[in-house]
Amino acid sequence: MLLISEENVEKLLTMEKAITAVEDSYRALGMGEAVLTPRENLWISPPKSIKLASGALTKSGFMGVTAYPGGYGTKGSGPFTTLLYDSGTGSLLAIVQGRFLSWLRTGATTAVATKYMARRDAHEVAIIGTGRQAITQLRALDKVMDIGHVSAFSRTPERRHKFAAQMSAELGRDVVAADDAKSCLAKADVVVTITTSRDAVVKREWLQDGVHINAIGAHYPDRTEIDGETVRGSRVIVDWREQALLEKGEILIPMKQGLVTSGIIAGELGGVVAGKLKGRTSDSEVTLFCSGGIATEEIAVAAAVFRDATTKGIGSNV
Numbered sequence: 001m002l003l004i005s006e007e008n009v010e011k012l013l014t015m016e017k018a019i020t021a022v023e024d025s026y027r028a029l030g031m032g033e034a035v036l037t038p039r040e041n042l043w044i045s046p047p048k049s050i051k052l053a054s055g056a057l058t059k060s061g062f063m064g065v066t067a068y069p070g071g072y073g074t075k076g077s078g079p080f081t082t083l084l085y086d087s088g089t090g091s092l093l094a095i096v097q098g099r100f101l102s103w104l105r106t107g108a109t110t111a112v113a114t115k116y117m118a119r120r121d122a123h124e125v126a127i128i129g130t131g132r133q134a135i136t137q138l139r140a141l142d143k144v145m146d147i148g149h150v151s152a153f154s155r156t157p158e159r160r161h162k163f164a165a166q167m168s169a170e171l172g173r174d175v176v177a178a179d180d181a182k183s184c185l186a187k188a189d190v191v192v193t194i195t196t197s198r199d200a201v202v203k204r205e206w207l208q209d210g211v212h213i214n215a216i217g218a219h220y221p222d223r224t225e226i227d228g229e230t231v232r233g234s235r236v237i238v239d240w241r242e243q244a245l246l247e248k249g250e251i252l253i254p255m256k257q258g259l260v261t262s263g264i265i266a267g268e269l270g271g272v273v274a275g276k277l278k279g280r281t282s283d284s285e286v287t288l289f290c291s292g293g294i295a296t297e298e299i300a301v302a303a304a305v306f307r308d309a310t311t312k313g314i315g316s317n318v
């Protein structure tokens with residue numbers, strides 16, 4: 001069994017590799033070659049919890065369990081861990097530390113959704129939330145689209161300006177801090193919401209037609225980053241229907257308000273990547289990808305890291 005530390009994951013994993021692994025995992029889901037369980041929150045004393053989810057990529061021969069504590073105020077630095085097994089023999093292959101892995105796989109998921117759902121001529125990006133995950137969200141988008149201009153907004157002026165300066169320098173793109181969410185979204189072709197907000201930060205009247213939105217930050221039934229009118233008027237694709245109907249406030253809150261039914265979900269990203277349904281049906285349509293993160297993303301990226309570690313002789317044999 002290989003122990004793959006955080007430092008080793010950082011040596012081995014690139015955003016390109018994460019995007020390929022996540023895209024393949026969604027294709028496998030769409031083709032019926034993967035199975036998974038919804039994330040389970042075992043509440044310790046709210047908001048503290050231990051979160052568990054398992055998944056298997058049966059054709060690739062990997063399965064695993066991923067676990068992490070939530071609500072401990074670690075600012076995204078929680079000790080994420082994946083136990084990776086051989087789905088043919090049941091043997092434990094690796095324990096993979098997953099903080100960096102989780103940042104990249106979350107960005108990679110947004111990249112895959114954007115690749116399949118945004119308009120082909122999309123260049124303008126708006127990002128709401130400028131914390132730790134926002135960095136890897138932008139890095140990932142930069143791999144799948146020709147970014148023209150990025151508008152970034154979060155509550156604290158110093159933080160959004162710092163993010164804009166840092167990402168401009170890193171990506172060599174025009175990244176500018178917006179004064180409010182409305183102006184941030186005004187010209188966007190692609191939107192990412194990656195906040196800890198409880199309430200909607202995106203409103204339909206602030207968006208232009210044809211925009212693609214990735215709602216990534218929230219995964220609790222009573223929290224949403226997107227207002228009900230946007231959800232009602234969008235082509236909604238989720239990461240996985242079963243989990244989305246348990247925990248994605250973007251779907252559950254407007255359902256509770258009577259604005260939409262579960263039929264608002266047009267399909268899952270796996271079906272889109274597998275070519276079974278379209279990510280968008282016209283250039284003027286608003287498309288919305290709702291994701292809280294699913295186990296097969298983590299297992300797929302952990303498996304890619306494990307394969308690389310084995311080839312390169314990296315990691316500690318235990």
Ligand SMILES: NC(=O)c1ccc[n+]([C@@H]2O[C@H](COP(=O)([O-])OP(=O)(O)OC[C@H]3O[C@@H](n4cnc5c(N)ncnc54)[C@H](OP(=O)(O)O)[C@@H]3O)[C@@H](O)[C@H]2O)c1
Nearest residue numbers: 076129130131132133154155156195196197216217292293
């Ligand atoms: N979908 C997935 O697979 C997945 C994976 C990992 C994490 N997440 C989620 O992603 C979210 C962000 O994670 P993180 O590590 O980047 O958190 P973080 O570092 O704490 O950053 C949170 C960001 O949200 C902003 N924010 C909060 N409320 C806002 C509001 N009302 N309007 C505008 N901006 C607001 C904050 O702005 P200020 O700094 O200015 O206050 C900050 O920029 C978390 O909720 C996390 O659970 C999702």
